[in-house]
Amino acid sequence: MKALLVVDMLNDFIYENGVLYTGKAGEEIVDFIREKIVSFREEKDSVIFICDNHEIDDKEFDMFPPHCLANTEGSKIIKELEVKKEDKIIKKRRYSAFFGTDLDLYLREKGIDELYVVGVCTNICILYTCADARNLGYKVNIYKDGVASFDLDAHNFALREAEKTLGCKILTCTKGVC
Template identity: 50%
Template sequence: MDLAHRHGEISVRRWRSVAREALLVIDMLGDFLAPEGSLFIGAAAAGVERAVAGEIARAREQRRPVVYICDRHRPDDAEFAMFSPHCIAASPGAEVVPALKPQPGDLVVPKRRYSAFYGTDLDLSLREKGIDKLILTGVCTNICVLYTAADARMRGYEVEVVREAVASFDPAAHEFALQEMEKTLGVRVR
């Protein structure tokens, strides 16, 4: 089978890695990080963007796969009953912020729900590559990062969350989620 097949939007050619771990970059999108974004996380945006950029650079240097998890909703998505419309497919708010754009060989996984595993082939893609440890970065700590961490642990992955590379628009919920991941899910928070 030709590994140059398309997954999401980026070719997965060269995605094989000797590392058994992958970096997940969760929802580093315009609607969360740009001041005009519909769910802008506020003052935490600049710091989390810098920290995630550092994690991406380290992963590339160590030849670890970088996986972009991208919220992508339909205009009439049921989630908009709870949160204002955001990350609508093909809108600028659904795009990865320019400083963190995926590169050829990165995996891009669009999702419609909180967990990166729900309704996607993320688990299959990771297992095909022999990945058994995930390093999580991105937003929002108490929503998509938390539920992705929970689903990953339930699937048997070792999970690590980089404290400086996750953020939320709700600081109290951010701290609660970090504690919940560490104490209940057995996630290493560093």
């Protein structure tokens, strides 16, 4: 079985007034992600929203400004991506969606062994989530048209690293076909 992981499509990353705004690159993937969500739901596959969610004194703020603080507007999923009751939401405090969460347990209980990944930031949360997924034995596919970062060079490096080192499949779509 397969699932779509929608990583950090949150107000603080996608909207211009967000604390860690990913720029136009982040905005440009929203429609693609919305289409993939609809497609996965139509096929009765799981849609899992992975959401950065920090406490005010989080150690991550030694490197990045405070963002996606728990129970704030910045930590909410963008309004363009409608969450439905059958979707799963996983809140995380570190780069990887697997670290300190029940994501692996949830996937195994559902019999999911193949992941399709979209979201931000390619070189941070996407890369480290995919690395942990591969280390746990999951087949991982990354939609190239569905990931973005505020740093194009790091984005490209992360895609190469995911493919060449981790063994992820990078999917490129043409006219809606991936």
